Amino acid sequence: MNLTEMRARVREDLQDTDSLNYRWTNDEVDGAIDRVVMEYSLQAPIQQQTDIATTDGDTELDISSLTGLIKIESVEFPIGESPKHLQHFDYWAGKLYMQGEGDGTDARVRWLKKHTLSADSTTIPAEHEEIIVLGATGYLAMSASANTVDRAFIAGRYGTISYKAWGIERLKRYDQQLRQIAQANRVVLRQLYTED
Known part of the structure; x- marks a missing residue:
């Protein structure tokens, strides 16, 4: 509808x-x-998962593409490890910072989105x-x-x-x-x- x-x-x-x-x-x-x-x-938000490129030596992730963002659930970096390596993160005033520094590869952000x-x-x-x-x-x-x-x-x-x-x-x-x-x-x- x-x-x-x-x-x-x-x-x-x-x-x-x-x-x-x-x-x-x-x-x-x-x-x-x-x-x-x-x-x-x-x-009942939409559950999303987006891979975002990290910047070498920086902890900030560019989340400007996450439209309708309600909440960040987790940040996985580096991707593909077993068990998953989930970062401690801070989300404040539209900015997302992970604890570890980026190396140019992707971080996986799981987030909740508005319908x-x-x-x-x-x-x-x-x-x-x-x-x-x-x-x-x-x-x-x-x-x-x-x-x-x-x-x-x-x-x-x-x-x-x-x-x-x-x-x-x-x-x-x-x-x-x-x-x-x-x-x-x-x-x-x-x-x-x-x-x-």
């Missing part, structure tokens, strides 16, 4: 399909979708697309609730209450599903040992 299709799904759930009289602008809908995609990415949802494509798995819809509709309903508090409209005060209740219910379901995804993606570290 691309961004246009996702926007249409969100509007469908919000019953906001009259293009001549939208309650929410495309920018508002897209903003809610982007917020949810970021929250989703923090719970994308564009007009052409998405990295969000099909089975999680409805979670994005759920979160976006919840946030938009809550914004409508806040926006209608000081305005008179046909539904009166019940419209504000309805948006708020519906938004809260949607966000609770969204949060619950997001937690399930996070739990499924959690790594449990175990260590084998022998008793002497």
